[in-house]
Amino acid sequence: xITRSLWGLLLFAFAVLSPAAQAQSGGELHFCLxxxxxxxxxxxxxxxxxxxxxxxxxGVLIRxxxxxxxxxxxxxxxxxxxxxxxxxAFHLRKGLRFSDGTPFTSExxxxxxxxxxxxxxxxxxxxxxxSGEGTVDVKTPSPEVVIITFPAAIAGLDQLFDQVxxxxxxxxxxxxxxxxxxxxxxxxxxxYVLLQKNPNYWKHDAQGNSLPYLDSIRMDIQRNREIELVxxxxxxxxxINRLDAEQFERLRQNDPGVARNAGTxxxxxxxxxxxxxxxxxxxxxxxxxxxxxxxxxxxxAINRDDLCRIVYSGYxxxxxxxxxxxxxxxxxxxxxxPTYDPKNALALLTRAGFRYEKEMLKDAAGNRVEFNLVTNSxxxxxxxxxxxxxQDLSQLGIKVNVVTLDFPSLIERMTRTFxxxxxxxxxxxxxxxxxxxxxxxxxxxxxxxxxxNQKTPGTxxxxxxxxxxxxxxxxxxxxxxxAKFDRVQQIVAEQAPxxxxxxxxxxxAVSSSVVGTAPVxxxxxxxxxxxxxxxxSGTALGAQK
Amino acid sequence: MSPSKLLxxxxxxxxxxxxxxGLFAGGVTHYSYxxxxxxxxxASPSTAHVFGTDGLGRDLFARVLYGTRVSLVLAPAAALLxxxxxxxxxxxxxxxxxxxxxxxxxxxxxxxxxxxxFVLLALRALLPLNIDPIVSVVVTFxxxxxxxxxxxxxxxxxxxxxxxxxxxLLLARATGCPRRRIILRHVLPNLRPVLLAQFWxxxxxxxxxxxxxxxxxxxxxxxxxxxxxxxxxxEDFSVxxxxxxxxxxxxxxxxxxxxxxxILPAQExxx
Numbered sequence: 001x002i003t004r005s006l007w008g009l010l011l012f013a014f015a016v017l018s019p020a021a022q023a024q025s026g027g028e029l030h031f032c033l034x035x036x037x038x039x040x041x042x043x044x045x046x047x048x049x050x051x052x053x054x055x056x057x058x059g060v061l062i063r064x065x066x067x068x069x070x071x072x073x074x075x076x077x078x079x080x081x082x083x084x085x086x087x088x089a090f091h092l093r094k095g096l097r098f099s100d101g102t103p104f105t106s107e108x109x110x111x112x113x114x115x116x117x118x119x120x121x122x123x124x125x126x127x128x129x130x131s132g133e134g135t136v137d138v139k140t141p142s143p144e145v146v147i148i149t150f151p152a153a154i155a156g157l158d159q160l161f162d163q164v165x166x167x168x169x170x171x172x173x174x175x176x177x178x179x180x181x182x183x184x185x186x187x188x189x190x191x192y193v194l195l196q197k198n199p200n201y202w203k204h205d206a207q208g209n210s211l212p213y214l215d216s217i218r219m220d221i222q223r224n225r226e227i228e229l230v231x232x233x234x235x236x237x238x239x240i241n242r243l244d245a246e247q248f249e250r251l252r253q254n255d256p257g258v259a260r261n262a263g264t265x266x267x268x269x270x271x272x273x274x275x276x277x278x279x280x281x282x283x284x285x286x287x288x289x290x291x292x293x294x295x296x297x298x299x300x301a302i303n304r305d306d307l308c309r310i311v312y313s314g315y316x317x318x319x320x321x322x323x324x325x326x327x328x329x330x331x332x333x334x335x336x337x338p339t340y341d342p343k344n345a346l347a348l349l350t351r352a353g354f355r356y357e358k359e360m361l362k363d364a365a366g367n368r369v370e371f372n373l374v375t376n377s378x379x380x381x382x383x384x385x386x387x388x389x390x391q392d393l394s395q396l397g398i399k400v401n402v403v404t405l406d407f408p409s410l411i412e413r414m415t416r417t418f419x420x421x422x423x424x425x426x427x428x429x430x431x432x433x434x435x436x437x438x439x440x441x442x443x444x445x446x447x448x449x450x451x452x453n454q455k456t457p458g459t460x461x462x463x464x465x466x467x468x469x470x471x472x473x474x475x476x477x478x479x480x481x482x483a484k485f486d487r488v489q490q491i492v493a494e495q496a497p498x499x500x501x502x503x504x505x506x507x508x509a510v511s512s513s514v515v516g517t518a519p520v521x522x523x524x525x526x527x528x529x530x531x532x533x534x535x536x537s538g539t540a541l542g543a544q545k
Numbered sequence: 546m547s548p549s550k551l552l553x554x555x556x557x558x559x560x561x562x563x564x565x566x567g568l569f570a571g572g573v574t575h576y577s578y579x580x581x582x583x584x585x586x587x588a589s590p591s592t593a594h595v596f597g598t599d600g601l602g603r604d605l606f607a608r609v610l611y612g613t614r615v616s617l618v619l620a621p622a623a624a625l626l627x628x629x630x631x632x633x634x635x636x637x638x639x640x641x642x643x644x645x646x647x648x649x650x651x652x653x654x655x656x657x658x659x660x661x662x663f664v665l666l667a668l669r670a671l672l673p674l675n676i677d678p679i680v681s682v683v684v685t686f687x688x689x690x691x692x693x694x695x696x697x698x699x700x701x702x703x704x705x706x707x708x709x710x711x712x713x714l715l716l717a718r719a720t721g722c723p724r725r726r727i728i729l730r731h732v733l734p735n736l737r738p739v740l741l742a743q744f745w746x747x748x749x750x751x752x753x754x755x756x757x758x759x760x761x762x763x764x765x766x767x768x769x770x771x772x773x774x775x776x777x778x779x780e781d782f783s784v785x786x787x788x789x790x791x792x793x794x795x796x797x798x799x800x801x802x803x804x805x806x807x808i809l810p811a812q813e814x815x816x
């Protein structure tokens with residue numbers, strides 16, 4: 001009996017002293033933005049800082065849950081998409097108000113859509129909705145219903161609304177009146193952005209308490225990641241949204257509890273060969289780069305495990321293909337894991353007519369296989385990878401000249417002069433849906449890097465990818481779209497126009513004073529659930545000031 | 546021997562030893578500067594790797610030696626090039642005076658006003674990509690030599706102006722000595738200490754400039770080492786904190802620059 005009482009007492013003490021129990025509403029969360037927000041107008045957002053502010057302040061009709069990667073009702077309690085994927089009808093929640101007290105109605109949703117789709121606005125958010133020629137029809141049959149009809153089918157239509165923060169049609173505060181959990185209270189250019197709790201926010205927790213729990217969020221504008229880390233370690237900041245592998249490892253060694261790995265991310269590092277027919281390269285080189293077996297051999301000769309272990313301290317995974325396993329729905333799990341196999345690489349090259357003699361690889365005409373690998377200067381990880389690839393390929397007798405160029409020179413070569421052999425760069429993925437990668441996969445796309453802006457597909461497999469991408473975009477069911485995009489991934493793995501190298505882990509830092517964090521791979525990784533974050537009592541009382 | 550002379554001799558001996566070790570690096574170490582021992586990245590000093598290894602597992606001792614060859618052979622070459630340009634144009638400008646001096650000084654000022662980094666960026670972008678790392682490093686130092694003359698020129702020009710108004714040149718002119726002979730036999734020998742000083746000062750300057758360029762990814766191409774790209778590995782202080790031996794190239798660079806500075810007065814005295 002006494003033992004049971006003691007256990008009870010201990011459990012009670014634990015419950016009282018645990019961080020979750022000590023957490024309370026209120027307080028100010030501090031973290032950094034890595035650049036100046038260029039706008040607070042949600043339809044004009046085009047940079048990471050502004051996007052993070054939009055996420056924290058904007059109310060959206062449909063929200064993509066960053067953890068489950070599924071869409072959830074936001075300002076719209078429900079919605080229907082027509083079979084032709086051109087029309088979406090939203091049924092809005094009743095009785096909601098903007099941060100300044102202005103009532104929210106279907107007129108506001110209609111106003112936002114019209115503004116976003118107006119060509120005069122030049123809205124980057126609107127670009128994703130421009131599916132075809134013609135105008136967008138927006139109807140508001142009642143204050144709670146808005147029906148939007150696009151001129152052509154849009155794939156992943158519901159997910160796209162995650163980026164559309166609804167603006168008030170009538171508020172005198174214009175874009176500063178918001179429907180999200182916070183509103184912009186103060187902004188000092190080059191210094192900080194202060195967000196305060198939106199008193200009219202519509203969400204409540206399971207106990208009926210109003211959200212968000214925090215009173216405010218102060219985001220200091222700080223580009224220098226080292227200073228950010230120092231400030232975090234001093235306790236001046238409570239979150240770091242993205243860390244590189246070296247910073248993360250350093251933090252993990254000193255304070256394992258605060259370094260959090262959210263797992264493999266969406267971003268990939270990749271290498272490609274220049275296959276542009278008009279490129280100012282010798283014909284024999286163009287023939288190598290167009291040869292699928294040559295590209296596959298290069299892929300097999302690169303030791304991706306070493307890249308992950310040495311360059312990223314183990315905080316990366318070998319990349320399978322264009323979609324990271326972090327993209328739960330669209331990743332093709334049937335793809336074979338890339339394996340490091342120099343013998344197979346040499347066999348592929350021999351089959352393609354190359355021969356290895358006197359520690360040199362030569363083509364059938366006797367030309368030594370030598371090419372340049374360009375990447376952008378200033379990216380230490382990428383430069384290390386290039387040097388490791390250089391050594392891997394030297395084992396096959398291939399000479400690689402690593403060249404680092406400043407970014408404008410690199411872009412000039414990639415997009416205009418095409419004067420390069422191969423390139424190593426990273427692909428930043430912010431959207432889960434493959435429709436956002438149309439310009440990469442369509443042979444006519446400007447981001448179809450190995451041979452962009454083609455009038456007609458140069459190869460049969462590119463023609464097949466074009467067809468599949470167009471079909472998936474107009475397919476009515478996600479299952480059908482997935483089957484078609486799986487085939488695209490399969491073709492890319494077989495033809496290796498991009499040689500995918502690694503997917504980096506998403507690494508964040510979260511102070512023990514923040515309760516409720518659950519870092520994810522989608523942006524904003526560390527504070528996607530800001531409305532339910534709480535600070536422990538000492539911090540909440542303003543100890544950080 | 547006075548303490549200062551002893552110090553200078555020590556510095557000179559250190560520089561000579563380093564120079565020779567760099568020149569005959571292949572005989573000093575059996576490791577290649579490019580081979581990656583991937584099982585041992587950031588290894589601490591041991592009998593296998595005297596200075597340890599870098600982040601990719603390359604032997605740091607071999608890289609320092611080969612980097613010394615690159616930096617200590619090519620930096621003096623670049624310094625010589627810029628000193629010759631500065632010497633020829635500076636001495637003529639100072640001696641001749643008038644519109645010629647104005648033109649040369651204006652050209653020097655214009656060159657100094659050019660943002661060197663952007664000029665190098667543009668020139669690097671114009672170079673073909675498939676060039677050997679050795680060619681790339683030679684080109685880098687030639688560019689440094691060709692672009693680094695204006696500062697030295699102003700010093701040489703000022704020294705030459707002083708000589709133009711000196712009594713012995715007045716005497717030489719009065720005796721009917723031809724202008725060519727005055728320049729070759731009187732002006733240039735008297736500019737020797739200035740030119741030597743400029744040459745010695747320029748060497749550490751070029752070593753540091755190459756280091757800066759490499760820090761920006763514009764200098765010597767991988768896998769060829771130079772002191773510059775060895776210093777790049779120290780961008781992240783945590784690396785140095787965790788692997789203090791990785792700072793050896795930095796220590797070496799500091800000692801070399803100090804050594805050059807310390808032996809400089811000796812040259813002036815000799816002259």
